[in-house]
Amino acid sequence: MPLKLISSFISLFLRRGEDLVEQKESPAPITFSPTITIQGLWSKKDDLSDITTVKSSAESERWIAHQEQLLQIQNQAPLFDPNPTTDINDYELIETLVLKKSEIVKLKQVEHINSERQVLSQINFPFIVQLYCTFQNQMNLYMVQEYVIGGELFRHLRKAGRFTGDTARFYAAEIVLALEYLHSKDIIYRDLKPENILLDSRGYIKIADFGFAKKVQDRTWTLCGTPEYLAPEIIQSKGHSKSVDWWSLGILIFEMMAGHPPFYDDNHFGTYERILGGKVQYPGYFENAAKDLLKKLLVIDITRRLGNLKGGADDIKRHKWFRTTDWHGLLNKTVRAPIIPAHSNEYDTSNFEKYSEETSNEQPQGDPFRELFPDF
Known part of the structure; x- marks a missing residue:
């Protein structure tokens, strides 16, 4: 697979589907669908807090510039741009959930998002997805997690x-x-x-x-x-x-x-x-x-x-x-699984549905919701 940014991934971990409910009275379905974008990232395997990205197009370069700004704000390590001599085996594909804060607040899902972040930060188990880090800017929350190649x-x-x-x-x-x-x-x-x-x-x-x-x-x-x-x-x-x-x-x-x-x-x-x-x-x-x-x-x-x-x-x-x-x-994962997901390499995304990337020109004034997400 060519080295490229996967800019349209899958709405995977935060899909609060059509049939999810959260009420304290009679049960009825609600829809939770804040602006969600899944982005493909490359990261050093020995330091996943050093979030890294591979450039491939003007669109991805714009995304990289935006991500770099976010990381600088968060005092994260600088982005690393693999060059032709880089051994790609030193890197792995991870993914970022991008959640629009105004939508989370509007749909009254603040408690759920904070709870998810808190719970995932406390657990480490072979059969549970791993959360690497979280951060936020004025508009969005970001949750960086491992990429699970086989799909749902x-x-x-x-x-x-x-x-x-x-x-x-x-x-x-x-x-x-x-x-x-x-x-x-x-x-x-x-x-x-x-x-x-x-x-x-x-x-x-x-x-x-x-x-x-x-x-x-x-x-x-x-x-x-x-x-x-x-x-x-x-x-x-x-x-x-x-x-x-x-x-x-x-x-x-x-x-x-x-x-x-x-x-x-x-x-x-x-x-x-x-x-x-x-x-x-x-x-x-x-x-x-x-x-x-x-x-x-x-x-x-x-x-x-x-x-x-x-x-x-x-x-x-x-x-x-x-x-x-x-x-x-x-x-210990020594028992052979009954289904081995088909994939051409460890960066294959064919086991997921493709979702259009949502974009917004909204420029929030200040950061009115930052205090609602203190741990991001």
Whole structure:
């Protein structure tokens, strides 16, 4: 692949899709779509705080000049411009989420953005996307993260129609380990779904989009998530904790093996009614062990929900559906993944949809929102 700036990437980590909700009264969908641009960057592998860029065109050079100005403001290291003698193996592709501050404020997503930054800065796990650094200027917030080449699990699932039990088990096991890690730090994820799970070059997962994640030691009452994946206690505003992630795991396992979530309805309120009804129709091809696990995860009574019992995540890991899972091998990435994303090299972007880059001539007066994002 020629050395070039990827100026139109994918709206990936901060897509608050059409069906995400965040309210404290009756659940209803809202749309969160601030001006988002994903930019390709090159960075030294041994110092990812030294954000670097490759020039290739007048457009990218203008972008570089703008980025350099931002970095100077933030007292970051100067940009590095690889020349023909530079060994590209010393660099890797990373990506930046660019979020328009005025839109974040308008859509009342300040708390979510700050929470995402706070949570990601505290975690480091093989199956979770890594945040390298954040900064801001008068107009935007910038979140620099690792580039995960394989695209969304959602895309691979739609291509396959549905996964075999073995394939679903592989991804479910990785998710169990990731949730176990997050819960050990008192972090609830709250937005598990195929769109938020990425695959790396070897086919292992990276959980992304932590806008709804929250550090909670007891319970929280905020209504947020994706309708088809909401746990009953969220819909009923009873207060919720880590148990909601195990409910979502059950929904995801079902969707991976069936090709659709168990409580889907054309109307969001119809979906909520089905969730509260708790009746699941299992396809005939589901193996008995899988159905047994799902029946223990998709339990309305949280005191009986697997993962939320005394044994915690270990109860799930010991379930008979996971009897063939090599947990240590999985964590050490010595188990071969069922899907190896096709890519021509480590800078390939073909596994992502292409989104038009949004531009704005807006020139804000001063920086009225800086204090709302103190950690950026």
